[in-house]
Amino acid sequence: MKRYTVKELAKLAQVSIRTLHHYDGIGLLKPAFRSEKKYRLYGKNELLRLQQILFYKELGLSLKAISEVLDDKNFNHIAALENQRSSLLSEQKRITILLKTIDKTILKLKGKKMITDKELYAGFSKEEVSSMRTKSKKKFGEAEVQRSEKYLKSLSKEAFKQLQNEQSEIFKNLLALSKEDVASEVVQLEISKHYTNTRKFWGTNGTADTQKSDYKGLGKLYTAEESYCQIDGKHYAGLAKFISAAIQHFAKTQL
Amino acid sequence: MKRYTVKELAKLAQVSIRTLHHYDGIGLLKPAFRSEKKYRLYGKNELLRLQQILFYKELGLSLKAISEVLDDKNFNHIAALENQRSSLLSEQKRITILLKTIDKTILKLKGKKMITDKELYAGFSKEEVSSMRTKSKKKFGEAEVQRSEKYLKSLSKEAFKQLQNEQSEIFKNLLALSKEDVASEVVQLEISKHYTNTRKFWGTNGTADTQKSDYKGLGKLYTAEESYCQIDGKHYAGLAKFISAAIQHFAKTQL
DNA sequence: TCTTGACTCTTACCTTAGGTCATAGCATAT
DNA sequence: ATATGCTATGACCTAAGGTAAGAGTCAAGA
Structure with missing residues (x-):
């Protein structure tokens, strides 16, 4: 069975070693086991889990939310995704409004003061x-x-x-x-x-x-x-x- | 000249007192002066400035950025707004991509398992x-x-x-x-x-x-x-x- | 005048998701 | 044996305040 050190896993998943330490610290991603000298050693399952974590993170879920989604076997991932989807939708709506506001403001500020x-x-x-x-x-x-x-x-x-x-x-x-x-x-x-x-x-x-x-x-x-x-x-x-x-x-x- | 205490100003501008303390602390919004007993007292100018701060904050600028925009009289607000505008645009694009991803994922997860x-x-x-x-x-x-x-x-x-x-x-x-x-x-x-x-x-x-x-x-x-x-x-x-x-x-x- | 409640002050710890050291222990090649 | 590289833990830092503690201040009622 293949084992990964922090550096190897970090490189594989394109994250920092500090991130792995952090995830370990908050219990989001624990190493499969520790070596005699306390080195973190990860296996395939952990790589898989890390990839899932990164996927949800990309979608904007907090680490805490990701923990809940991944650890509650009973609960369905779809619910979490739908939830995030509606968050993203309102965020998109909000940004659209902000863009309109910003454009109006710019126009107003420029007014006739725009120099040629x-x-x-x-x-x-x-x-x-x-x-x-x-x-x-x-x-x-x-x-x-x-x-x-x-x-x-x-x-x-x-x-x-x-x-x-x-x-x-x-x-x-x-x-x-x-x-x-x-x-x-x-x-x-x-x-x-x-x-x-x-x-x-x-x-x-x-x-x-x-x-x-x-x-x-x-x-x-x-x-x-x-x-x-x-x-x-x-x-x-x-x-x-x-x-x-x-x-x-x-x-x-x-x- | 009308003077506002923290509570009054906070209520007027719909922010918390802590926020006013914070803005004072970082030098973003200083009270017009302090009473003998160190109470913060704000005037009309400060109310006006606070409103500008909140406007820019709503648009997503950091307090630091707002400081720079408001304090550099020489510098033009339009530049800052244009800048923020393009940030918002890319954020909007990012969210659109995320939404597509999330929808695809949901469909995949549901697959044929969706119950009627x-x-x-x-x-x-x-x-x-x-x-x-x-x-x-x-x-x-x-x-x-x-x-x-x-x-x-x-x-x-x-x-x-x-x-x-x-x-x-x-x-x-x-x-x-x-x-x-x-x-x-x-x-x-x-x-x-x-x-x-x-x-x-x-x-x-x-x-x-x-x-x-x-x-x-x-x-x-x-x-x-x-x-x-x-x-x-x-x-x-x-x-x-x-x-x-x-x-x-x-x-x-x-x- | 004293007390009570509302208000204010400062100080300080907490939050996210790690970044950035510092210090020290371990591993490996020369 | 030593140099280099990897690892561990611990600590402090970020943004924008929330929350709370402890102490001082203000106005009103008894």
């Missing part, structure tokens, strides 16, 4: 954001990118404009500080604001990755395409280079 | 069982009755036949004992078996109610309609009266 794509990319070029997203996809996967995309698009006009204004404000401050050392505290403070603000545009603020190279890349982009750091549509000589240098320093020392 | 109505009422008259159910409904409510109905119908042919056989066996034993005193131990032991078995037919075995009057009613029915206690289709003079008397005694002394 044009407005979305007014602060950053479409290509720039698009490229950032492509890179992000490789790092974080499709789902995460879609999440942030949704976030950006769902920003209200007001919030988006505020972001733009903040960015513009930072540029102005930096312009005023453009005779300072790029490594000076005052300049680096502004850059730190710029970094945070930029990540809000990217929809990646709050994520673990500091995006060091992305941010450095943005700095270089400023020198290559000075139009990106205009202030109120006006160009200021040397500003792009100054900001870019400050960004490189920030990335090197902070990220 | 004809078989179900073969041992007891349809009217009798039906009347018992109607009475039970008043006592226990619809849900409980449906549960037991399911149980009865889900009995396998084998289990059902076994019940019938046991009932028949009891009648035979009682026939053999029909010269004994109805109050004698031997007779009362058989009646006790009959009682348990009958409650299995009724699907009420295991419930708290002893169904004293129902059971006594059944005894009287036996004398009124002797066909109910035939053995293998044969009628035995006086048997119904004997059993009925024994049942009355059992009900009086045991139930």
